[in-house]
Amino acid sequence: MKKLSILGLLLFSVAAQSLHAGEGIDSLNAFFNEVRTLRADFVQYRTDQENRVVQESSGVLLLEKPGKVRLEYKLPYEQLYVADGDRIWSYDPDLEQAIVKQLDAAIGDTPILLLSGHSDLDKSFTTRELEQGKDRHTLYWVELTPKKAESAFEKVRIAFTRKDRELRIMELEDALGYSTFIQFKNVERNITHGFNAFNFTPPKGVDVIRDLPAEQ
Numbered sequence: 001m002k003k004l005s006i007l008g009l010l011l012f013s014v015a016a017q018s019l020h021a022g023e024g025i026d027s028l029n030a031f032f033n034e035v036r037t038l039r040a041d042f043v044q045y046r047t048d049q050e051n052r053v054v055q056e057s058s059g060v061l062l063l064e065k066p067g068k069v070r071l072e073y074k075l076p077y078e079q080l081y082v083a084d085g086d087r088i089w090s091y092d093p094d095l096e097q098a099i100v101k102q103l104d105a106a107i108g109d110t111p112i113l114l115l116s117g118h119s120d121l122d123k124s125f126t127t128r129e130l131e132q133g134k135d136r137h138t139l140y141w142v143e144l145t146p147k148k149a150e151s152a153f154e155k156v157r158i159a160f161t162r163k164d165r166e167l168r169i170m171e172l173e174d175a176l177g178y179s180t181f182i183q184f185k186n187v188e189r190n191i192t193h194g195f196n197a198f199n200f201t202p203p204k205g206v207d208v209i210r211d212l213p214a215e216q
Contacts, residue, residue: 024129024140027160031167032117037191038063040167040184049177061184065117067103068198082200083113087212089200098202099209111156111172112182114144124148130157138162139169 039062046055057077062070067085072078080091083103091098103113114121121127121144130141139159146153152174159169170182202208 022129024142027140027165028142030165035189036065038189039191040187042182042184044182046180062193062197063116064193067116069113069116070197082198084198097207101211111153
């Protein structure tokens with residue numbers, strides 16, 4: 001089974017219909033207006049065109065607005081992604097390789113960064129309310145469609161619990177017909193992260209690939 005990359009984050013294929021109420025949109029807006037930091041455990045599945053699970057992983061997500069993310073995969077392989085508000089690092093301990101990119105350039109390939117408040121959703125996405133099958137009594141759903149055709153994903157769907165409007169699921173549908181589904185658990189809002197949570201220094205001997213503008 002291949003390792004899971006953050007660049008392929010989020011979706012099981014699901015039928016969705018427009019909903020007249022705006023509770024999902026309200027939950028999304030509340031998340032961006034009220035949540036400053038976040039910590040959550042997650043389980044992630046990637047499915048093929050036949051909806052068969054081809055990858056499964058789990059780990060921990062840390063967020064701090066704006067633009068700071070630490071996504072740490074623990075199983076089945078260790079991988080680390082750290083965004084400091086300006087750049088994003090991806091580190092593979094097995095390959096002994098680290099890649100650093102400008103954060104703005106990575107947004108289109110890294111949907112999880114949407115939660116960090118780094119980009120303006122209204123400028124970058126068309127948002128609509130959804131109703132989602134059997135879980136409609138427990139979750140509010142919204143769908144985000146990128147306005148730019150060159151985005152690596154076609155749809156992002158986000159679900160919040162109806163009881164307390166907590167972040168619960170993110171889904172992604174990519175142009176190749178693959179889907180990724182992430183379920184968040186043990187979510188903690190507005191907590192204090194460690195001082196170095198969003199800093200990354202490549203370990204000695206690691207091959208560093210810098211995909212940055214020339215002046216950096």
